[in-house]
Amino acid sequence: MWWTRQIASNCQRLSAQLQWQLRCFSTPAEQTLGIIGVPFAKGQSKQGVELAPDLLRESKLRDVLKNSDERLVIRDYGNLQYAVDETLLQQQRQHYHHIRNYADFMACNLALIEQVQQMLKQNAQFLTIGGDHAIGFGSVAGHLQHTPNLSLVWIDAHADINLHSTSQSGNIHGMPVSFLLQQLRATWQHAALDKIAPNCLPKDQLVYIGLRDIDPYEAFILNKFGIRYYAMDSVDRVGVPKIIEMTLDALNPLNKIHVSFDIDALDSHVAPSTGTAVRGGLTLREGISIVEALRDTKRVQGMDLVEINPKLGSEHDVRTTVDSGLEILKSMFGYRRSGARDWNNLDTGILGREL
Ligand SMILES: [Mn+2]
Structure with a gap:
């Protein structure tokens, strides 16, 4: 019958197409990671946090990532540059003069929003290295413009969800999350957010882990909007495995x-x-457990590592902090404490005939 032939030929074509697509997805080029350093320190008042991207590079970031998964192809885009224009300075003078460095914050994040989208066009994943946490806005907002269906896991001692009206310090590294949620955008009505980053994060796709220093208004906002946050008391009560389970269930x-x-x-x-x-x-x-569990979903497409400040503490303190940061990155990008799972590149010939 003509129609059975037709169906058979359609099936053949579909299966060829599928095989071609599968080949594309399994090529090593899929394991590309773009890295951008953002030496931004104006979201808070301590100098030094801008030195972290280069210090991590000097601390063999590339080798550490390569050793965690040799298939990883790393593209380092250097450190982000930005320029403050008159419009932003005017916004700052008129509406946000009580926030330190608003114009710099916005200029840097505008550049980062573009940079992240660019990196995602060229790579499967990206890593943003701060800098202080003010850059969390641009990193996530850029990610959202490229991939609107996005979930955010914010691992932090602080909720970073202050508004300009609730901030005690005027330090904008305590506010980036408020720029990302639809429900809080109205409080930044002079920032033109709908123009620069129209895609928002749905509040049910945000989960916090590790909080233990929440400002009163932040606690009010988190509870009013029913945002999921697993503070350290929850971690103590139910343990990290349960926190991971609840986080993954929520996303x-x-x-x-x-x-x-x-x-x-x-x-x-x-x-x-x-x-x-x-x-x-x-x-x-x-x-490490939290990061491993997230990595194993195979859905992590972007990561930030922020707030390492090499000017604080002793030389030993700095070493300890950088090493901890590298351990976290290593686990995110492939390292398994239970040993590698991919034996394709091993020369099993040296094992002898017994194995
Ligand atoms: Mn933070």
């Missing part, structure tokens, strides 16, 4: 994931060199 399984990791989420014993250290944080092992 839409069809979404890509952005992980924004503030080094101060880790306890100050393992991450002392950071601007707003708070004791009683995640152990390095807990941090």
Whole structure:
């Protein structure tokens, strides 16, 4: 019959197409990682955090990532540049003069929004290295413009969800999340957010882990909007495995994931060199567990590592903090504590005939 032939030929064509697509997805080129350094320190008042991207590079970031997964192809885009224009200075003077460095914050994040989209066109994943956490806005907003169906896991001692009206310090590194949520955008009505970053993060696709220093208005906002946050008391009560389970349950399984990791989420014993250290944080092992679980979803498409400040603490403190940061990145980009799972590149000939 003519129609059975037709169906058979359609099936053949579809199966050829599928095989071609599968080949494309399994090529090593898919494991590309774009890295951008953002030496931005104006979201808070301590100098030094701008030195972190280059210090991580000097601390063999590339080798550490390569050793965690040799198939990884790394493209380093250097450090982000930006220029402040008159429009932003005017916005600052007229509406946001009580926030320190608003114009610089916005100029840097505008550049980052573009940079992240560019990196995602050329790579499967990206890593943004801060800088202070003010750059979390541009990194996630850029990610959202490229991939609207996105979930965000914000691992931090702080909620970073202050508004300009609620901030005690005027430090904008405590506000980036408020720029990302639809419900809070109205409070930034003079920032033209709908023009520069129209895609918002749905509030049910945000999960915080590690909080232990939440400002009163932040607690009010988190509860008013029913945002999921697993503060350290939750971690103590139910343990990290349960926190991971609840986090993954909350995120839409069809979404890509952005992980924004503030080094101060880790306890100050393992991450002392950071601007707003708070004791009683995640152990390095807990941090690694969380990152491993997220990585194993195979949905993480972007990550930030922020707030490492090499000018704070002793030389030993700085070393400890950088090493902890590298351990977190290593686990995110492929390293398995239980040993590698891919034996294709091993020369099993040296094992002898017995194996
Ligand atoms: Mn933070």
